[in-house]
Amino acid sequence: MVKRTRFQAIIAMMCALALVPSNAFGWSVEAHQAIALIATNRLQPATAKRIASLLGQLSLVDIAVCPDQVRELEANEIKTLSPACATIFPDPPKGTEQWHFVNTPVKDAKFTPAASDVTTACKNVCAVIQIPRFLAVLAASKTTDTGAAKIADQQALSFVVHFIGDIHQPLHSADRNGDAGGNAEHVTFFGSDDSNELVLHHIWDDQIVAKVQKTYTALAGSLTAQIAAAAAEPKSQPMDWALQAYLPARDVAYQGIPAANGKTDVANLGQAYQDAAAPIVKLQVARAGVRLADALNTAFAAPVNSRAK
Numbered sequence: 001m002v003k004r005t006r007f008q009a010i011i012a013m014m015c016a017l018a019l020v021p022s023n024a025f026g027w028s029v030e031a032h033q034a035i036a037l038i039a040t041n042r043l044q045p046a047t048a049k050r051i052a053s054l055l056g057q058l059s060l061v062d063i064a065v066c067p068d069q070v071r072e073l074e075a076n077e078i079k080t081l082s083p084a085c086a087t088i089f090p091d092p093p094k095g096t097e098q099w100h101f102v103n104t105p106v107k108d109a110k111f112t113p114a115a116s117d118v119t120t121a122c123k124n125v126c127a128v129i130q131i132p133r134f135l136a137v138l139a140a141s142k143t144t145d146t147g148a149a150k151i152a153d154q155q156a157l158s159f160v161v162h163f164i165g166d167i168h169q170p171l172h173s174a175d176r177n178g179d180a181g182g183n184a185e186h187v188t189f190f191g192s193d194d195s196n197e198l199v200l201h202h203i204w205d206d207q208i209v210a211k212v213q214k215t216y217t218a219l220a221g222s223l224t225a226q227i228a229a230a231a232a233e234p235k236s237q238p239m240d241w242a243l244q245a246y247l248p249a250r251d252v253a254y255q256g257i258p259a260a261n262g263k264t265d266v267a268n269l270g271q272a273y274q275d276a277a278a279p280i281v282k283l284q285v286a287r288a289g290v291r292l293a294d295a296l297n298t299a300f301a302a303p304v305n306s307r308a309k
């Protein structure tokens with residue numbers, strides 16, 4: 001009896017673990033949610049109202065990581081979407097993996113790409129084109145949308161929140177020798193290699209952020225200076241964001257990291273690397289939040305008479 005109970009507990013725990021998203025495909029949950037929170041605090045009242053009527057009980061924070069769950073569901077990494085994401089994605093789309101990044105090549109330590117290099121890397125599917133595609137859906141949306149049209153609007157909003165975040169993660173805007181933005185680079189971080197599963201990409205998605213702040217509210221709350229700096233920058237577009245995020249990938253993320261070597265740890269990263277990376281991560285999260293708010297304010301500011309009331 002005791003044995004059986006323990007067995008059941010283990011099975012229950014394994015099921016629970018299977019439901020936890022692996023976060024392997026974008027900033028951490030906390031970074032995406034901090035970006036959504038920073039943006040929420042900068043929405044114009046009319047935009048906030050429009051989003052509230054589109055999302056009902058849900059917030060931008062609640063829908064920030066749904067696109068990762070959609071991708072993970074297709075890849076069989078999770079079994080179900082969270083309840084919030086399941087309302088927005090009742091019939092999750094497939095083939096969205098390439099939408100989360102743009103693999104602009106780091107050809108060498110000095111290579112500075114032009115827009116044409118990003119366009120070539122984009123292959124018409126990457127984050128740089130998904131962001132304006134879904135912003136256009138929002139700009140054309142109507143408060144009277146119901147059924148499938150309303151779900152399409154909700155999904156567009158979730159994709160915009162998520163991909164504006166992703167494109168600001170330096171290793172979502174760069175790739176070196178086909179290493180999938182550092183996914184093929186095995187490393188140790190503060191002495192841990194997580195049973196040789198830790199890769200450079202995850203250091204930037206998760207570990208650096210987690211050392212900056214533990215929760216999304218603390219992270220957003222700690223970025224006042226970076227948000228002010230980001231808000232003072234000239235207005236820019238997704239192509240500019242991709243070109244800008246590439247530079248710290250080249251100059252910091254890949255700096256001193258030898259080429260991938262199978263499953264061998266190619267570098268031991270610690271405090272010096274964290275100290276170089278943390279200011280970049282903080283500024284990139286702040287920029288993403290500020291730019292997301294601007295994009296939503298613009299998309300929902302379409303002339304009132306072009307929309308049904």
Ligand code: ADE
Nearest residue numbers: 101103171172174180181
């Ligand atoms: N898969 C392939 N390239 C990638 C990148 N740059 N970021 C995240 N996932 C990827």
Ligand code: ZN
Nearest residue numbers: 024025026205
């Ligand atoms: Zn990622």
Ligand code: ZN
Nearest residue numbers: 025026100166
């Ligand atoms: Zn993602």
